[in-house]
Amino acid sequence: MVVLLDTEVPVLLARIGNYPLHHGSLGVVRTVGRLGVPVHAVVEDRFTPVALSRHLTSRFVWPTTGCEEPEQLADGLLSMGRAIGARCVAVPTDDEAAILLAEYAHRLKECFLIPPVPAHLPRLLACKASLHRICAEAGVPSPSSRAPESRDELVDAGRELGYPLVLKNLAPFSRLRTPAVSGTTTVVPTERALLDRFPTGRPPPVLVQEYIPRQQAEDWITHMYCGTGGVPRALFTGLKLRSWPPYAGMTARAVGLRNPELARLAERLCRRTGYSGLADLDWRYDRRDGQYKLVDFNPRVGAQFRLFESVHGVDVVRAMHLDLTGRAVPDGAQAEGRVFVAGQLDFASAVAWLRHERRLPSDLLHVRATERAWLSWDDPLPAAAEALRFTGLVTWRLLRPERPAPAGCR
Structure with a gap:
């Protein structure tokens, strides 16, 4: 059809x-x-x-x-x-x-x-806190989560959920304007590490979530x-x-x-x-x-x-x-x-897997791709452009001096 x-x-x-x-x-x-x-x-x-x-x-x-x-x-x-x-x-x-x-x-x-x-x-x-409430009302399981609004609530949430725990940016737009963590998910091993991330004052909008061991x-x-x-x-x-x-x-x-x-x-x-x-x-x-x-x-x-x-x-x-x-x-x-x-x-995930697991992932050699994100013989230019930009981005990040994390929009 x-x-x-x-x-x-x-x-x-x-x-x-x-x-x-x-x-x-x-x-x-x-x-x-x-x-x-x-x-x-x-x-x-x-x-x-x-x-x-x-x-x-x-x-x-x-x-x-x-x-x-x-x-x-x-x-x-x-x-x-x-x-x-x-x-x-x-x-x-x-x-x-x-x-x-x-x-x-x-x-x-x-x-x-x-x-x-x-x-x-x-x-x-899309907001992590309201999603947790919606899941509870609909009878759909979700990890235990908290959205602390003060540093004391942040500490209490960590102690209640236990360590390690997961931190996520709380909601769309705020993740761009006042990011709490870089990327999508950050695992925090201890209370000290948590407090080091937010040393003073009220934390930015952040979700604290229970960690499910991989x-x-x-x-x-x-x-x-x-x-x-x-x-x-x-x-x-x-x-x-x-x-x-x-x-x-x-x-x-x-x-x-x-x-x-x-x-x-x-x-x-x-x-x-x-x-x-x-x-x-x-x-x-x-x-x-x-x-x-x-x-x-x-x-x-x-x-x-x-x-x-x-x-x-x-x-x-x-x-x-x-x-x-x-x-x-x-x-x-x-x-x-x-x-x-x-x-x-x-490729990067396979290298990380090798480092953590001390072996190559079994799918790397035995599972053939049906769909590739970039490479397509009928449309080759995007893959070439991505390879160039990706290489440039990695090189720039390796060579640039350390800078503080972005503070979002002002």
């Missing part, structure tokens, strides 16, 4: 923030561009890898930080939509863009097709697109084999595996909340109590979404385009055994 998208309805890749080496953005351009849909993208500069894709129709150079006023960001998207000249399906690749599309849908619908999600919901689901855990992912009322139109599950940074960062290698229990939990959460749109959910299976615990809910397309397809070739972005243009999303089982590999991140 060949999936036919409405080629009269273009796509706009909506992005807020500075992350030029994002393979998920390239995946969006390729998955709909190959089917003849015009694709337009927000890019940081003319030479970001996604800007060089042969499947991209046009690019809008619009460097943002997430510190801008929301009205200003909405105005920017509207100006792009008017320049394109046709209503687009807007595909967010970060939480901030997803929140902006939902909260300003009343204005942005002039130019964009947007899922009918309750305006407040993406922000609540020896007792598996990392799973769910990617989905939900229609009106939280009804899944496409839902896929997979196992994360390795990540970068190790055990806590972006997916470096993963395999698509059907997991009915995980699918039921994800569907329950979306139906209970009425969530509509793209979603990327991270789970940890805790062998100590046999529960899948929801760690993150990202209300946007995930970077590794191309890991997943149905037997009819439908991924979550294609499902969204079909649904928002009034076309049926064909029912079909998940294509099992697909393997996603994220270029240099996979």
Whole structure:
């Protein structure tokens, strides 16, 4: 069965923030561009890898930080939509863009097709503290968490949850404006290390979460697109084999595996909340109590979404385009055994695995990639640009003098 998208309805890749080496953005351009849909993208500069894709129709150079006023960001998207000249399906690749599309849908619908999600919901689901409350109300397990508002509460949270513990930036926008930790997740071994991170005053917005030992855990992912009322139109599950940074960062290698229990939990959460749109959910299976615990809910397309397809070739972005243009999303089982590999991140994660485990990961030699994040013979320039920029970034970080962590927006 060949999936036919409405080629009269273009796509706009909506992005807020500075992350030029994002393979998920390239995946969006390729998955709909190959089917003849015009694709337009927000890019940081003319030479970001996604800007060089042969499947991209046009690019809008619009460097943002997430510190801008929301009205200003909405105005920017509207100006792009008017320049394109046709209503687009807007595909967010970060939480901030997803929140902006939902909260300003009343204005942005002039130019964009947007899922009918309750305006407040993406922000609540993306915030770690409110997600924990929503999970408890929906009967979906999640790790024990606290959102301290003072240094004393921070100390109390650490003592209550025990060490080591996990620190995360609490919410979208605040992670860009006043970051509590760099990256996505930081493991803190002791109370002294915790206090050294926040030596004085009130801590920035941060989530303190229980640590599930990696020896007792598996990392799973769910990617989905939900229609009106939280009804899944496409839902896929997979196992994360390795990540970068190790055990806590972006997916470096993963395999698509059907997991009915995980699918039921994800569907329950979306139906209970009425969530509509793209979603990327991270789970940890805790062998100590046999529960899948929801760690993150990202209300946007995930970077590794191309890991997943149905037997009819439908991924979550294609499902969204079909649904928002009034076309049926064909029912079909998940294509099992697909393997996603994220270029240099996979190599770095394998080296880290060798250092920690004293052996090469078994999948490195015996599991062949089905989908590569960057390399594609029909679209080679993005991979070449990514390799150059990645090498330059690593070299710059190795050679630059030590500097204090960024303080966010002022």
